[in-house]
Amino acid sequence: MTSISEPLAGLSATTLLRFATAGSVDDGKSTLVGRLLHDSKSVLTDQLEAVERVSLGRGQEAPDLALLTDGLRAEREQGITIDVAYRYFATARRRFILADTPGHVQYTRNMVTGASTAELTVVLVDARNGVVEQTRRHAAIAALLRVPHVVLAVNKMDLVDYRESVFAAIAEEFTAYAGELGVPEITAIPISALAGDNVVEPSAHMDWYGGPTVLEHLETVPVSHDLAECHARLPVQYVIRPGTAEHPDYRGYAGQIAAGTFRVGEEVTVLPSGRSSTITGIDVLGEPAEAAWTPQSVTLLLADDIDISRGDLIVPSHDVPPASQDIEATVCHVADQPLTVGHRVLLKHTTRTVKAIVKEIPSRLTLDDLSQHPAPGQLVANDIGRVKVRTAEPLALDAYEDSRRTGSFLLIDPADGTTLAAGMAGESFAAEAAREVRPDDEGWDF
Known part of the structure; x- marks a missing residue:
């Protein structure tokens, strides 16, 4: 092969x-x-x-x-x-x-x-x-x-x-x-x-x-592009349906390959739905190809008619990342307004954006001596710390150490679109067994 x-x-x-x-x-x-x-x-x-x-x-x-x-x-x-x-x-x-x-x-x-x-x-x-x-x-x-x-x-x-x-x-x-x-x-x-x-x-x-x-x-200096070791990931940016007489049934799923390689004939799974299909064609700049790899922008054609939209993630069926609503990560806070426990945010991962709540800020990193300051209560501009967030929908994040592209995300202020923090995903944590719901949590209770 x-x-x-x-x-x-x-x-x-x-x-x-x-x-x-x-x-x-x-x-x-x-x-x-x-x-x-x-x-x-x-x-x-x-x-x-x-x-x-x-x-x-x-x-x-x-x-x-x-x-x-x-x-x-x-x-x-x-x-x-x-x-x-x-x-x-x-x-x-x-x-x-x-x-x-x-x-x-x-x-x-x-x-x-x-x-x-x-x-x-x-x-x-x-x-x-x-x-x-x-x-x-x-x-x-x-x-x-x-x-x-x-x-x-x-x-x-x-x-x-x-x-x-x-x-x-x-x-x-x-x-x-x-x-x-x-x-x-x-x-x-x-x-x-x-x-x-x-x-x-x-x-x-x-x-x-x-x-x-x-x-x-x-x-x-050697620049590593060892695609054989990457987890193949395609965040869907756009669904192409030209509807022309020449291609009346064309349905393609376009995006930039975040990591790895996709091949015609490969079985893939679409997240978060979990539906599977087979790649029947790959278009690169309008030309058919047998394979495509990061960082190419491509269009995948699938054998089955699956409900796929922007924000979905196409991955090989043999390498499906676990999805979770509970995410633990290291973040660098970049906004002037502090990030606090209970902060309602939007979490943007590749092309998908979902609601989220900051559940806990376990520690803040002191870069001078690499010590951990426990339970700081908030993160301010330039702080680097650990956070635990719960999202409204499950997300499939790779560990940042495995993929800098699909292991990273942004926390965004839903009020004005300001970027609050840049995150690097770590291992997920167990959801709290119970949560006290405050009256002003309506619409954000997940």
């Missing part, structure tokens, strides 16, 4: 790397990103000219490359990154989607946003300051989000005379800490983003370092 990997040979997705930068304020993240863009010839001439004009207006002799990413006026005025800045660039070896995330503690939630889809995180450390509290926070978040690769970029080596001993001490401390968190791979690189040492070109000042430059590592 043909293996999954054979039709995927040469798949262009393996040439794309999503990565994020993180670090404390003034560690040089934006300068590093600007240096990467500049030295890899990924900056348009007019962009560079604009940066040069602004830099000269400030009395700077050389272009301030950080301005290539700090696009908001408030960021330029304060000299810090506030929002997540996404940049797209490419070299001859790989395409990149880069998320430059803020370093200030009050923007920890922005780092969660930027790193949630990253396959690699670059954590910057100022060589003069070493590993600080925010460095540990970012390492903890990278571990929590299960980012598979972490690069420790020890920046501003020019300000410590390029001393190997300084780099070695910082690398040893960070590697030990991140290793305790379970970060699977850590690569330490000494750099000077301002001078360009070891960013794109090897440094002439650090002949004691024999490893790759930042760009070389980004170009060569």
Whole structure:
């Protein structure tokens, strides 16, 4: 039988790397990103000219490359990154989607946003300051989000005379800490983003370092797209019924494959109904295909006429995830309003949105020392904690460690649509045996 990997040979997705930068304020993240863009010839001439004009207006002799990413006026005025800045660039070896995330503690939630889809995180450390509290926070978040690769970029080596001993001490401390968190791979690189040492070109000042430059590592780090190990999942976005004379009976179920591979002839189950059928056809960009895989957008045709709508989940019949109304998860609270016990929310998982109630907040994570603060009562902006929610309808969530796409969800304020928290599903918990119903719970009693 043909293996999954054979039709995927040469798949262009393996040439794309999503990565994020993180670090404390003034560690040089934006300068590093600007240096990467500049030295890899990924900056348009007019962009560079604009940066040069602004830099000269400030009395700077050389272009301030950080301005290539700090696009908001408030960021330029304060000299810090506030929002997540996404940049797209490419070299001859790989395409990149880069998320430059803020370093200030009050923007920890922005780092969660930027790193949630990253396959690699670059954590910057100022060589003069070493590993600080925010460095540990970012390492903890990278571990929590299960980012598979972490690069420790020890920046501003020019300000410590390029001393190997300084780099070695910082690398040893960070590697030990991140290793305790379970970060699977850590690569330490000494750099000077301002001078360009070891960013794109090897440094002439650090002949004691024999490893790759930042760009070389980004170009060569293995990006895992082992679809054979994924749970195949297709969240239905749209039901296609053209009703034309040419296709009077056409009924297709369209969406982007969240994980895994689907094949013609495979038996599948539709959740939450539990009805099963067989795939009779797969359309990819209007053309028939024998197989399709993540992250392709496809249309599946099934042998049986099943009631399927947006929000349903199509999965292989031999790999049906358990559905439950009781969900325990780790969440990062991103809204200014607190999340409290009894909070009525909407839970959005893939294309499905259901009502839910926060039943319990068992603990809040203290990122400084990784301790658990029990029963905090609420979560406020930037807090990371465990929550237990009960949904109005059963949901089939994978564990986040098995699938970052189908193991994640959002909690949304039903009043104004504000995103309250980003969640990573853990194991489910038993529902409470009894629940006191309050008079104002009408319509939310599940």
